[in-house]
Amino acid sequence: xxxxxxxxxxxxxxxxxKFIKHVQLIPEGVHCSRKEIIVTLEDxxxxxxxxxxxxxxIIIKKIINSAPN
Amino acid sequence: xxxxxxxxxxxxxxxxxKFIKHVQLIPEGVHCSRKEIIVTLEDxxxxxxxxxxxxxxIIIKKIINSAPN
Numbered sequence: 001x002x003x004x005x006x007x008x009x010x011x012x013x014x015x016x017x018k019f020i021k022h023v024q025l026i027p028e029g030v031h032c033s034r035k036e037i038i039v040t041l042e043d044x045x046x047x048x049x050x051x052x053x054x055x056x057x058i059i060i061k062k063i064i065n066s067a068p069n
Numbered sequence: 070x071x072x073x074x075x076x077x078x079x080x081x082x083x084x085x086x087k088f089i090k091h092v093q094l095i096p097e098g099v100h101c102s103r104k105e106i107i108v109t110l111e112d113x114x115x116x117x118x119x120x121x122x123x124x125x126x127i128i129i130k131k132i133i134n135s136a137p138n
Contacts, residue, residue, distance in 0.1 A: 023094040027086065027132050035132065051133050060129065063096050063104065064120050 005032035007048035014055055015039065015047075017062050025060075074101035076117030083124055084108065084116075086131050094129075 006026070024038040037049040037056060049056045075095070093107040106118040106125060118125045 017096065020096060021098065022096070025092040025094070025129065025132050027089060027091070027135065029090065035135065037133070057130070057133060060094065060133070061126070063094050064106070064126055064129070066096065066104065 005034060005036060006038060007036045009048065010050040010053075011039075011047040012050065012053070015041075015049075015059065017059055017066070019043075020059070020063065023060060023063065074103060074105060075107060076105045078117065079119040079122075080108075080116040081119065081122070084110075084118075084128065086128050086135070088112075089128070089132065092129060092132065 019041050021040045021042050021044075024036075024040075026032070026036040026038065028035045035051050037051050037060075039047050039049055041047065049059075088110050090109045090111050090113075093105075093109075095101070095105040095107065097104045104120050106120050108116050108118055110116065118128075
């Protein structure tokens with residue numbers, strides 16, 4: 001019995017990392033049987049990304065590997 | 070002038086994805102001049118991970134690429 005997933009649909013258009021304020025990766029768990037990726041944009045908007053979309057992984061790598069740090 | 074970073078120190082020991090409730094990726098921005106990775110553990114504890122540590126990227130990939138979805 002699926003308790004509660006936060007994402008109702010996922011955003012399919014490409015988003016530039018520069019508009020992303022932060023990214024939440026939520027592994028599947030007791031509360032939801034699928035993993036979810038929730039992005040907060042600079043304007044405060046919350047959107048869900050498809051964990052299976054290749055460009056999503058690319059964006060996450062860009063955020064983590066971006067210089068400087 | 071660095072406004073406010075959330076992480077004071079980073080956790081260096083390896084953490085298994087199964088103890089991770091969710092992961093926050095915060096790119097550097099106006100509020101903080103370095104990127105931060107904040108993990109919420111199943112027990113509710115919040116810890117910061119080092120964005121430059123290789124194992125951190127491996128864990129993030131595991132979370133995203135883990136079946137089923």
